[in-house]
Amino acid sequence: MFKFFEPNKIFQITSKAPKYVLLLFIIVLSIGLTEALFLSPEDYKQSDAVRIMYVHVPAAWISLGIFTSVTFLSIFGFIFKNKNFFLIAKSLAPSGFVFNIIALVTGAIWGKPTWGTWWAWDARITSMLILLLFYAMYLISWRIYETEEKVFKITTFITILGIINVPIIKYSVDWWNTLHQPASINILSKSTIHSSMLYPLLIMTAAFALFSLLIFLMKYNTELIKIKNKGLDRL
Amino acid sequence: MYGRKVKLRFLFILLILTTLILSVFLVLKSLEENVVYFQSPSEIKEISELDKKKIRVGGMVKKSSIFFTSNEVKFIITDFKNEINVTYSGAIPNLFEEGKGVVAEGFLKDRNFFSATKILAKHDENYMPPEVKEALGNK
Numbered sequence: 407m408f409k410f411f412e413p414n415k416i417f418q419i420t421s422k423a424p425k426y427v428l429l430l431f432i433i434v435l436s437i438g439l440t441e442a443l444f445l446s447p448e449d450y451k452q453s454d455a456v457r458i459m460y461v462h463v464p465a466a467w468i469s470l471g472i473f474t475s476v477t478f479l480s481i482f483g484f485i486f487k488n489k490n491f492f493l494i495a496k497s498l499a500p501s502g503f504v505f506n507i508i509a510l511v512t513g514a515i516w517g518k519p520t521w522g523t524w525w526a527w528d529a530r531i532t533s534m535l536i537l538l539l540f541y542a543m544y545l546i547s548w549r550i551y552e553t554e555e556k557v558f559k560i561t562t563f564i565t566i567l568g569i570i571n572v573p574i575i576k577y578s579v580d581w582w583n584t585l586h587q588p589a590s591i592n593i594l595s596k597s598t599i600h601s602s603m604l605y606p607l608l609i610m611t612a613a614f615a616l617f618s619l620l621i622f623l624m625k626y627n628t629e630l631i632k633i634k635n636k637g638l639d640r641l
Numbered sequence: 642m643y644g645r646k647v648k649l650r651f652l653f654i655l656l657i658l659t660t661l662i663l664s665v666f667l668v669l670k671s672l673e674e675n676v677v678y679f680q681s682p683s684e685i686k687e688i689s690e691l692d693k694k695k696i697r698v699g700g701m702v703k704k705s706s707i708f709f710t711s712n713e714v715k716f717i718i719t720d721f722k723n724e725i726n727v728t729y730s731g732a733i734p735n736l737f738e739e740g741k742g743v744v745a746e747g748f749l750k751d752r753n754f755f756s757a758t759k760i761l762a763k764h765d766e767n768y769m770p771p772e773v774k775e776a777l778g779n780k
Binding site: 448449450451455456459481487520521526527528529563567570582587588598599600602603 | 647650651654657658661662665669673676677678679680681699732733734735736737741744759760761762763764765766767768769770771772773774
């Protein structure tokens with residue numbers, strides 16, 4: 407199976423696509439930032455402090471999304487003994503790690519003027535910190551283990567441990583009393599964020615997703631070059 | 642369709658995941674008291690014995706209950722069932738307002754009086770421009 411992973415075809419895409427993705431990223435980011443920082447209204451309660459949301463929330467979403475993808479890729483790679491899945495997962499993880507840090511830092515900056523504290527050990531914030539630790543473990547284990555077999559097993563195990571934390575992050579604000587407010591954007595019920603603020607948020611999410619895609623393509627390209635240099639013609 | 646090894650590896654992952662989810666669930670269930678960031682006034686009322694530990698009480702600031710004196714502020718935290726009187730002196734976060742969420746950290750003097758050492762504003766999940774808020778308020 408997975409015949410569609412023709413290394414040469416993939417390599418052609420990953421070596422050419424980044425410049426177009428970069429261009430698209432710059433366009434979407436400039437639209438998103440103009441919307442978020444200048445055109446969108448201030449909040450009735452938080453006034454201009456609400457603008458931190460346009461970085462904080464997309465960063466948190468992307469880091470959660472990437473961790474989930476990394477987990478599924480690792481599990482598939484483990485079950486079907488497919489090296490390519492592991493390489494895709496490895497190339498995705500760094501941008502998720504960076505967005506996780508961005509979410510925590512912007513959260514602290516947002517917390518000080520609104521809640522009155524930089525940090526609170528509430529369930530949402532602590533579980534986000536735990537996700538960051540899992541990202542760190544995942545990235546480090548790629549560096550410290552020499553044999554591929556070992557790396558594949560260890561990283562799969564780390565992602566399985568970490569994925570349990572993802573629904574906890576999502577539902578922490580509903581299950582327990584937290585300082586962090588509950589979700590504003592709901593798929594099933596009505597969202598509690600006004601549309602004039604929702605659209606900039608979605609555009610910023612698209613921009614961050616494009617940035618992750620860009621970093622992913624560059625990282626993955628490097629991995630493919632490494633394989634080529636080893637003289638292997640298939641994955 | 643798939644080999645025996647593939648099926649076994651799938652089963653292996655499934656078993657690990659189930660075991661981990663169950664154990665995490667049990668741990669969180671038993672730690673519930675420590676996972677919550679604050680307690681509501683109703684939960685405070687049910688505490689059997691008052692100890693000197695620092696705790697957090699959270700809820701809404703009752704409408705027109707805030708009184709500023711020369712060096713402290715007094716207000717009532719309510720969860721619409723029970724209430725607790727809070728006294729506090731110190732810096733107040735920007736979003737502290739009547740009718741809005743608040744978390745007070747400090748010590749219980751008795752079941753009805755709480756002496757706070759720190760106040761955090763808890764904001765809700767509603768985001769809208771001021772004009773929309775006004776339009777909603779006029780209804």
